[in-house]
Amino acid sequence: MQPQESGVQYSRWEDRSRDEVHVVAGSSTEEAWSWERISRKLCSGRLGIAMKVLGGVALFWAVFILGYLTGYYVHKCK
Template sequence: MESTGEASVHYDRWSENNINMNVESSQSTTMRIYNRACVGKTGIALRAAGVLCALVVIYIIGYVTGYYVHRCPL
C-alpha cells in the first residue's frame, strides 16, 4: 500500500537545537520597556500612579488659581 519510491514525502522532526525560545533577546529595547512598564501588574501600578500624580497637579493648579482669583483687593 505504501509507496517507497521517489515520490514519497519525508518530514523531518524539528531538532531541539533549532528552536529559539529566547523571545526577549529578539525584541527591541523599546518593546522590552513597553512590555515591562505597560503590561501586567506593573503596568496597572504605573498607570494608577500616573493618574494620581495628574490629579494632584490639577488640584494644585486649581488651588493656586483660586487663591489669586478670589483674594481680597487691598
C-alpha cells in the same frame, strides 16, 4: 529568524502575493526591540497597572494644586 544589523526588516506573508519591508530610520533594530521590551514591561501586568494608578494620582494632584492656586489668586481680596 536572526536579528539583522541593518535598519531593514523583511517579512513574507503566507499567500506569497504580498511582501512587506519596514525601514527603521535613524535607529538600529536592537534599539527598537529594547524600547519595545521596556514599554511592554511598564505598560502591562501588575507593574503596568501600578504605573497607571500612580500616574493618575499624580495627575489628579497636579490639577488639584493648579486649580487651588489659580482660585486663590483669582478670588484674593485686595
